[in-house]
Amino acid sequence: MTEAVTTVTASLNKFEKFKAEKDGLAVKAEIEKFASIGWEAMDETDRDHRLKWVGVFFRPVTPGKFMMRMRMPNGIVTAAQMRVLAEVVQRYGDDGSADITTRQNIQLRGIRIEDLPEIFHKFHTVGLTSVQSGMDNVRNITGDPVAGLDADELFDTRELVQQIQDMLTNKGQGNPEFTNLPRKFNIAITGGRDNSVHAEINDLAFVPAFHEYGEVGRLGDGEKDFTPTPYNSSSKVFGFNILVGGFFSAKRCEAAIPLDAWVSPADVVAVCRAVLEVFRDHGLRANRQKSRLMWLIDEWGLEKFRSEVEQRLGKPLLPAAPKDEIDWEKRDHIGVYKQKQPELNYVGLHIPVGRLTAEDMFEIARLADVYGNGEIRLTVEQNVIIPNIPDSRLVLFLAEPLLEKFSIDPQPLRRSLVSCTGAQFCNFALIETKNRALNIIKALEEDLELTRPVRIHWTGCPNSCGQPQVADIGLMGTKARKNGKAVEGVDIYMGGKVGKEAHLGTCVQKGIPCEDLQPVLRDLLIQHFGAKPRQEALVTH
Structure with a gap:
């Protein structure tokens, strides 16, 4: 240390x-x-x-x-x-x-x-x-849920994810090298075409990309272990483009940005170590609201950050491949x-x-x-x-x-419903989420017909564990006022997109009391997502 x-x-x-x-x-x-x-x-x-x-x-x-x-x-x-x-x-x-x-x-x-x-x-x-699953540690490392099963995958992420975990945690025993980061840290690696891990909201993410063989040169000893044979050719080599800095917090939410770097599978674990060492030793620690990786990148600039990572890695990083292979819509x-x-x-x-x-x-x-x-x-x-x-x-x-x-x-609304823990168990949450989410969705499904899923995400507070910024409709717990009294409410986010061309949504309405939320959601679903009132509902209205 x-x-x-x-x-x-x-x-x-x-x-x-x-x-x-x-x-x-x-x-x-x-x-x-x-x-x-x-x-x-x-x-x-x-x-x-x-x-x-x-x-x-x-x-x-x-x-x-x-x-x-x-x-x-x-x-x-x-x-x-x-x-x-x-x-x-x-x-x-x-x-x-x-x-x-x-x-x-x-x-x-x-x-x-x-x-x-x-x-x-x-x-x-x-x-x-x-x-090391809480506080200022690397959180659970995400990978493709159908890794090794999907005929269309470009890379099976399972072994790499396990190697990263073993490095970080000393094979589950605990590793003091990485137990004192400035703040929590999220890592994701995807080998499929649909960005199943939401790479854009991670501090460090690896997305599939092919590089020209002439650019890559000799990949190193790990090539034989990790380069997926069906996609290898004389002109293209498989690897990952690197994204950095994505995070949600009460103060700020940012999508990850390209590091302009490409890495072979054999070097992914070493790159994770290098990035974490730079963050550990140079990340901002005075104000916990400004301690995530993106704040350091803002202070240094991307070029200096990349240079520091290369120094820890012991070799230069290749520039990013011209494009990544995230070209499918997200699957559930x-x-x-x-x-x-x-x-x-x-x-x-x-x-x-x-x-x-x-x-x-x-x-x-x-x-x-x-x-x-x-x-x-x-x-x-x-x-x-x-x-x-x-x-x-x-x-x-x-x-x-x-x-x-x-x-x-499941029915379309229920199918894509996501919720954080909420006030039932979490002291940070400002509202109850899970039960309320299910009750409102049930009522909306009885009232409306939809032809496609709509991703509705609930989170109990601005820490955004429920990730409302990636949803079609995101609901963030807050305190609202009704008849002069403080009540449980939500801020509404819209426009989040996952899969290819992923981006974060923005807040469109603030302070909606939860007891008034159902008709608001009903109108949004009709206006923006093609929902139609059920015939039987028309009779009763």
């Missing part, structure tokens, strides 16, 4: 001061002690902040009941792992549940501090980790699809707002074992994919009762 990172000065904010006093990973050795003394007797900084370095989050709205955030690189989990997660949730009855996040991850709710030693032991037995993977493996299929299940009970999780694990090969995939739309289902088993699979709850053909 450099002197620049560890020096404590009077100008440091409180977060930098407590990080300098004690590394967050130090609490790994104190879990048994915390379990024995209980949450109320813990040092407040350990409880409220440092526990996040091992994926445990104190929630003031549910005191004594913690949240746990996992690390699931590329959104891949096994049936055995899912059962362990279900066992953990099941232990807490009505207080226990799990949420699929917008980073292909799972969060567990209702956790008690006294159970942490046993929970961590269970995780270890099946290869799960929650290390809900439904039944043929895999590139003969006679195998993957099936995408719609999980309403990503909420799972222990019973749901056990049943998903059973289906993955009985019909597939025990593998489960998660998507950034908070849904589940079960791959490797043989043609001969598909009819039986589709008749399973769970598919009545988790449909493969």
